[in-house]
Amino acid sequence: MPKALIVSLGGTPEPVIKSIETHRPDYLYFFSSQDSNSKEYPNVKKKLDEAGVNPKIESVIVDDVNDLVLCYDKAHEIASKIEKEGIPPDSVVVDYTGGTKNMSAALVLATVTKGYSFSYVGGKERTKDGLGIVVSGTEEVKPSLSPWQVLLVEDRKKMALFFNSYQFSAAKDIARKLTAVLGGLDKAIYESLSELIEGYRLWDSFEHKSALTTIEKSKDKLAEHLRYKADSILSGFLERVNLSLGFLKNMSDKTRNFKDIHTCLIFDLFYNAKRRAQEGKYDDAVARLYRALEMIGQVEFQKKFGCPTSDVKVEELPESLRDEMKRKHTAHDGKVRIPLYDTFRVLREANNRFGQLFFECEDEINKILAVRNSSILAHGVTPVSREAFEKLSAIVDDFLKHTGANYLVEFPKLSWE
Incomplete structure (x- = not known):
């Protein structure tokens, strides 16, 4: 895998040469001012030739080293060149030793999120009692992990x-x-x-x-x-993924690979509504609760009469409602399709507990459904309130408890904090 080295070029060639000899890149990018490039590049190139180090070299010149934004743009240009070469981030080293403070700062800022490693050339000895520049011949390359790890x-x-x-x-x-x-x-x-x-x-x-x-x-x-x-x-x-996946697999089995409706699908819809409510999306949440309530009726209807509400066998219905259902709900294709309210009416007439439960809550359900019908996702423009969601959620929750099932549909949580 090819390696790349980005070096900020200053007025002293020794640290640059030390870094290049240490990292042995296939691609070498000099980040320098016009002055440094014209004065120091020939010296560096000569030393590399003598050492038999021959990377592909490219210089990116900064016209104004006092302009941090310009320096940043030029440094970012180098990163773009490396990406175009297809060199992976873990094969790139940034040496920010040379150049002005502006250039070093810009180089780090432009590359810190790229996943590159960083390197700095220090020394065992410095002039001015340890406060000056590194004494030639005492250079040490000090590699470090990418700040990206932080x-x-x-x-x-x-x-x-x-x-x-x-x-x-x-x-x-x-x-x-x-x-x-x-x-x-x-x-x-x-x-x-x-x-x-x-x-x-x-x-x-x-x-x-x-x-x-x-x-x-x-x-x-x-x-x-x-x-x-x-x-x-x-x-x-x-571990938490596996728990939630267990429910999803079970739902696949119960619904014949998600082709049929089943109680577990209603639970999934109910918990989806709760997630929307946690986001403050009460219109979306109530729309899902309405569908969950409708689906409860459909599941019970299928169990009781052996047919879906979308294709009702009228002869299977309680005799007292057959003519009415046929008259009101026969579609153009001849099929009888019964909506939510009449689904629960038929169930009540057949002494089904969910039909009875629906009409015990009829007044409250009608109030909430009126709010839902006035929402922008139905027929009006009024947003659904949190209170309306909570009331309908409590009703659907009670219905689900009467199913005898107890599915817990929880998405796993990531705990990086």
Whole structure:
């Protein structure tokens, strides 16, 4: 793999030569002023030729070394050249020893988030009783890890914050950013984590089939990487991933690979509504609760009458409601399709507990549904309040308790804090 070295060129060639001889780059980029380049470049090149060190050399010249922004732009230009060469970040070293303070500061600022390693040439002896320049011949290269390793902590905190607040695309963007600047096993870990985050984005968007495939594959890859580089936080995260994945697999089985409705799908929808409410998106949350309530009726209707509400066998209904349902709900294609309210009416007439429960809460449900119907996601322009969400959520929660099922649909949390 080719290596690159970026060197800020100052008025003393010895530190530059020492750095180049130590790092032995294939690509060498000088970051210098016009004056330093014309005076020191020939000396450096001569020494390199004598030492048999022959990298591909390119100089990037700063016209005004006192302009920090200009210095930054030129330093960033070097990073862009390295990216175009396809040199991975973990094969790049930045030596910021030479040049003006402005140039050194700009070089570090422009490259600190790139995943490069950094190097500085000090010395065993200095002039002026240790306060001056390094005495020629005593130079020492002092390599260090990239400051990115420190900044990585902050990016991981941001990624966790986004993931835990269901901003999956933003969390994934940070994970992908990390894969671009890290190398080796670290790169592989964050690639897998990025895919895993995408899996939960898919799940949160009701793309259950794709979510199941994506989460299964990515969590297995992440687990394999963690065998070779232990990370207690990610290992704990994977344990929680496996718990949520168990529910998703069960839902796949119960719904015939997400083709049918089932009680577990209603629980998934209910918890999705709660996540939207945590984001303050009460219109979205109530729309999901309405669908969950409707789905409860559909599941019970299917169990009781052996047909879906979208294609009702009228002869299976309670006799007292057959004519009315046929008259009111026969579509142009001849099928009888019954909406939410009449679904629960039919269930009540058949002595189904959910039909009875619905009409015990009828007044409260009607008030909330009136709010929902006035929302911008239905037929009006009035936003749904938190209070309306909480009331309907409590009703749906009570319905779910009567199903006898107890599915807990919790997305895992990342604990980088």
